[in-house]
Amino acid sequence: MSTRREALATSAALTGGALLSAAPTAAAVPRAAPDRATPAPGQRPGSTIALTHATVLGAGPDHTVLIRDGRITRTGRSAEVPVPRGATTYDLTGKYIVPGGLVEAHVHNDGPESVLPPLFPLNGVTAVREMWGGPVHHEWRDKVRAGELLGPRWLIAGSIIDGGPSIWANDTGQRVVEVTDAPSARRAVREAKASGADFVKVYSRLTPEAYEAIADESRRQGLRHAGHCPDTLPIARASDAGQQSIEHLHALLLATSARESEIRRAMAKVRIDPTLHTSFERYASWFRQVHAVEWQAVRTYDVGRTRALFDRLAANGTRVTPTLTVHHSLERTDQLSSESTEFKYLPEWMTGYWPTVWSALTAGRTAQDTARIHRIYEHRLRLVAELHRSGVQLLAGTDTGTGYAVPGFSLHHELELLAEAGLPTRDVLHAATTAPARMLGLPTDRADLLVLDADPRTHIRHTRRIDSVLVAGRYLDRGERLRLLADVARAAAASEPPAAGAAAPHICAH
Structure with missing residues (x-):
């Protein structure tokens, strides 16, 4: 049996090997407490799981992986790694192991505990970054760590910190902290730390003064900040201030116009009507106004300006x-x-609401509006390709919690869209594995693995061909995984809607 140091070195090779190689990124400052190693249900403490004769991406064919107490203890060629006596052995001949499993970098979870958390690992997603944290997410994380709930590893933001009036002004069931100046912004960061947040979530309507105070106070408190780039702040300033990640493509699209000053003046004229009663009504109003500004940005796209900005983000x-x-x-x-x-894996009271919401969002669109919005989307794909060419580290995230995005399943769709944007399959996999794992500070020896029937390096859709999953040392073989998915479907069908108004979906992408 190898030493712990050898095991860590081997695991690091797995998670950072040939499959996932890319330019190194800036070091993260992880805030999450390390996950406790809880033996899987039915597994004796100190017992070993052996996955044999698999192709391990980044290591090679015919490899064996040994797992004990939620940690990888040894990997290597099957002929060179003896299986300990008494180990539970799974022959994975012809299978492909994705070390660490998949990581979903942008989620919002609000729904039944029996439905949402399990869907992630059952789809090979072993860790998630929760972008609008609340008490329920910390409760779920504690239950997952204790082995009481099947779910992913969670990295959890604090409440959204925004300027006023915020689109999501406290009618969604989750708290928004509105700040107006530097002192209130600093208090919000300290409150986020006191709540147990792993990082600070910044949002669109912050003033430059408040944003700079958040960035500075986050550094003082040993937290990272991530989220939207505020509408009034140049992206370069947010990057220079140490923002860990920028979410969505709205701000990037506006910043790559040759007429950015004009574009920003137009954005400053966007108003949220305070007489609108719900966050959805406010979002729909914002959505219609901003698409007109984005169309102007697409028409005035500047390649040179774009590359200079993206080079700065990469640096x-x-x-x-x-x-x-x-x-x-x-x-x-x-x-x-x-x-x-x-x-079918979500309650009907959730999915049944989506068409109504989307109809309201698209109400009044003319044929010309629709054609322009399609062009805007195509331009977003171009921006993704430019980001990749510039060496900006891309993360796979879906905004799950928004309509038409089912937890776990949606990450596989995101990978296909990244491939459609022009990323090589290897780099798409990197965006859902090593890149977010490094940013989040996930341990390299964690016993999280995705086992596939086909090689995802030959086609990204092969990530859907799931044979089995290992999550926190618990091995879910094909039969158990399908049984648990059926359990989730039954729980979703039996789920009763919450109190009136709580079923409205979250829409974050702005």
């Missing part, structure tokens, strides 16, 4: 989470499916 180590899934659902509504088999 600073600023990541970008494009969330193409939510952009696609909002801007290519002609391609939405209302009959997806994935929807």
Whole structure:
């Protein structure tokens, strides 16, 4: 049996090997407490799981992986790694192991505990970054760590910190902290730390003064900040201030116009009507106004300006989470499916509301409006390709919690959209594995693995061909995984809607 140091070195090779190699990124400052190693149900403490004769991506064919107490203890060629006596052995001949599993870098979870958390690992997603944290997410994380709930590893933001009036002004069931100046912004960061947040979430309507105070106070408190680039702040300033990641592509699209000053003046004229009663009504109003500004930015796109900005992001180590899934659902509504088999894994009171919301969002669009919005979406794909060419680290995230995005399943759609944008398959995999894992400070020896029936390096859709999953040392073989998915579907069908108004979906992409 190898020493712990050898095991860590081997695991690091797995998670950073040939499959996932890319330019190094700036070091993260992880805030999450390390996950406790809880033996999987039915597994004796100190017992070993042996996965044999698999192709391990980044290591090679015919490899064996040994797992004990939620940690990888040894990997190597099967002929060179003896299986300990008494180990539970799974022969994975012809299978492909994705070390660490998949990581979803942008989620919002609000729904039944029996449905949402399990869907992630059952789809090979072993860790998530929760972008609008609340008490329920900390409760779920504690239960997952204790082995009481099947779910992913969670990295959890604090409440959204925004300027006023915020679109999401406290009628969504989750708290928004509105700040007006530097002192209130600093207090909000300290409150986030006191609540147990792993990082600070910044939002669109912050003033430059408040944003700079958040960035500075976050450094003082040992936290990272991530989220939207405020409408009034140049992206270069946010990057220079150490923002860990920029979410979505709205701000990037506006910043790559040759007429950015004019574009920003137009954005300053966008108003949120305070007489609108719900966050959804406010968002719909914002959505219609901003698309007109984005169209102007697309028409005045400047390649040279874009490359200079993206080179700066790459030099600073600023990541970008494009969330193409939510952009696609909002801007290519002609391609939405209302009959997806994935929807059965969510309660009908959630999925049944989506068509009503999307109809309201698209109400009044002319044929010209629709054509322009399609062009805007195509331009977003171009920006993703430019980001990749510039060496900006991309993260795979979906904005799950928004309509038409089912937890776990949606990340596989995101990978396909990144490939459609022009990323090589290897780099798409990197955006969902090593890149977010490094940013989040996930341990390299964690016993999280995705086992596939086909090689995802030959086609990104092969990530859907799941044989089994290892999550926190618990091995879910094909039969158990399918049984647990059926359990989730039954729980979703039996789920009763919450109190009136709580079922409204979250829409973050702005």
